Amino acid sequence: MANDPCRLRLLTDADAGPLAALLGSQRLEYLRDFFPFAFDLPTIRAQLAQAAKDRFWAIEADGAVVGMVMLRGMDAGYARPSFGIVVAETAAGRGFGRQALDFAIRWAEENDIPGIFLKVAEDNAAARRLYEEAGFRFEGVCPDIGHRMYVLPLPRR
Known part of the structure; x- marks a missing residue:
C-alpha cells in the first residue's frame, strides 16, 4: 500500500460546497456503509456550523480535498466520540485512512x-484490519445496522 502524504485541517463553511460535491460524486455502492448525515449542501453546512466540541477535518492531497475525517458526538454529551472517515474512491489505497486515523487518535489524546x-x-x-492494528477492541454488533462496534481506550493525563 502506498503511503502518500496528506494534510489534515479543520473544515470550514467554505468547504461545505466542495465537500458536498465530493461526497455526491461517489458511487452509492462505494458509500453504502458511510451515512453519518445527508450529503446535501444545507446539511453539511449545518453540521460544520453547529460543531462546538465535535471535529470535522478535511483530508487534502495534491491540492484538493479528497476526504473527511470526524470525531463527533461530543456536542451531544458523549465522552467517547464516534470516529468516521471517508476518502474519495479515486484516492483510496494511498494511506490517507491510516494517516487520518493516526491524526484523530493523537488529537483525542x-x-x-x-x-x-x-x-x-x-x-x-x-x-477492520486498520482499526484492529491501531488497537481498537471489538465490542459487539450494532443491533440497528449490523455493523461491528469497536472502542479504542485512550490513556488519561
Missing part, C-alpha cells in the same frame, strides 16, 4: 478524550 468509538461494516475487511 492531546485533548484528554477517554476513548474513540466506531462502527464498521462486517464485510469491510481492510477497515
Whole structure:
C-alpha cells in the first residue's frame, strides 16, 4: 500500500460546497456503509456550523480535498466520540485512512478524550484490519445496522 502524504485541517463553511460535491460524486455502492448525515449542501453546512466540541477535518492531497475525517458526538454529551472517515474512491489505497486515523487518535489524546468509538461494516475487511492494528477492541454488533462496534481506550493525563 502506498503511503502518500496528506494534510489534515479543520473544515470550514467554505468547504461545505466542495465537500458536498465530493461526497455526491461517489458511487452509492462505494458509500453504502458511510451515512453519518445527508450529503446535501444545507446539511453539511449545518453540521460544520453547529460543531462546538465535535471535529470535522478535511483530508487534502495534491491540492484538493479528497476526504473527511470526524470525531463527533461530543456536542451531544458523549465522552467517547464516534470516529468516521471517508476518502474519495479515486484516492483510496494511498494511506490517507491510516494517516487520518493516526491524526484523530493523537488529537483525542492531546485533548484528554477517554476513548474513540466506531462502527464498521462486517464485510469491510481492510477497515477492520486498520482499526484492529491501531488497537481498537471489538465490542459487539450494532443491533440497528449490523455493523461491528469497536472502542479504542485512550490513556488519561
